[in-house]
Amino acid sequence: xxxxxxxRKRYPVTVTVKDGAKPMGNVMVTLISQTGLGVxxxxxxxxxxxxxxIFSSRALFTGKGVPPGTYTVILTETIVFPPELEPLESDQxxxxxxxxxxxxxxxxxIQQNKLVPDVLTDSxxxxxxxxxxxSASVVEIxxxxxxxxxxxxxxxxRMSIFxxxx
Numbered sequence: 001x002x003x004x005x006x007x008r009k010r011y012p013v014t015v016t017v018k019d020g021a022k023p024m025g026n027v028m029v030t031l032i033s034q035t036g037l038g039v040x041x042x043x044x045x046x047x048x049x050x051x052x053x054i055f056s057s058r059a060l061f062t063g064k065g066v067p068p069g070t071y072t073v074i075l076t077e078t079i080v081f082p083p084e085l086e087p088l089e090s091d092q093x094x095x096x097x098x099x100x101x102x103x104x105x106x107x108x109x110i111q112q113n114k115l116v117p118d119v120l121t122d123s124x125x126x127x128x129x130x131x132x133x134x135s136a137s138v139v140e141i142x143x144x145x146x147x148x149x150x151x152x153x154x155x156x157x158r159m160s161i162f163x164x165x166x
Contacts, residue, residue: 010065012136013054019115020144023050026078031071073128077116
């Protein structure tokens, strides 16, 4: 299977995710193509410093960097439950009322502990757009800014996202 020339060119993309001044680790950063490149998976997982190096793959072609194009950026957060709320296969055997109570507590825990606003988790609503051109891209995303803008009912699309080309 031959890989189209436009997908062979890839440029380094690094995304830093933070909550205010605090780096956010274990957040998956996904770039979704807006320029019709076909099925290209571009993602990376933020380390403890909140830095994700983005890799791309298509069929048999995988490697560091992203093909040129315009992308919507979404974030997927990993939330670790305390042991008493950990989802278990045996939960299905619990009486319905007990299972419902646990599910409600899990949802409350998620709402209290999530740092990535819903608007940044969906490609239809994410206001973060990234254009990868003929150079490296460094992006910084501060989820705290989005949380504050939602609390103040500010249009997230009016928030500034810093894209620096090196």
